[in-house]
Amino acid sequence: MSTDLVFTALADPTRRTVLDTVAARQGITATQLAADLPVTRQAVAKHLQVLADAALVEGERAGRETRWRATPAPLTDAIAWMANVGAAWDDRLAALERATRGRNGS
Amino acid sequence: MSTDLVFTALADPTRRTVLDTVAARQGITATQLAADLPVTRQAVAKHLQVLADAALVEGERAGRETRWRATPAPLTDAIAWMANVGAAWDDRLAALERATRGRNGS
DNA sequence: ACAAAGCGCAACCCATGAGTTGCATGACAC
């Protein structure tokens, strides 16, 4: 489905760091994220938007700040694609596909 | 380690199609790949080079043609990263990490 | 009421990358 958005979102190292941090510190804000990164808040905001388009994060406005939290479901699609590519000649990846199948969260 | 190269390689849709096709038809050549794609042979060759840099494919010269075949090992790293990000709040992804651990093929 | 904090939007650089054409080289067929 939207595998393309997911892979695109994961392609950038800074964006992976953002996702990683959001996953570790749920409810973090863009300003807080930017404080630990060598980029501006606006750059972080853009990354969050890309991640949100891929449904990897979700933002909720709380007063004057926006709390971000990670939503892992789309990662399953990406893993499924990799497993499908690898399954033909690698049973280990086939096992991974088996682990994901039928449990796609929402 | 070289997770960056893997994610970058997987980011492009055409490149994913190339990898997909190479996985399905091991020993395929760049010219054959280009025949089924809306891009030129040189474009395919570039994609194959990127995939090779990420160690996702391997080319072997056989006479005047180069046979390409897929090598799945780096996908495990990518999956491991995703599983690590997701593991904190999603046990399904934690199960995936368990499935990959300790079996990193070469 | 006023100042500061946090955010979103828009315009703007600039580097990277996907794709192309052109050409030169090595291998196969006859």
Place this chain on the structure above:
DNA sequence: GTGTCATGCAACTCATGGGTTGCGCTTTGT
């Protein structure tokens, strides 16, 4: 030996994307 097929390399175009600055808006605190 000559023509052809597949490849590799180089130069070039062009769009996309990561990053920035600047501004205006809403919310919070005093």
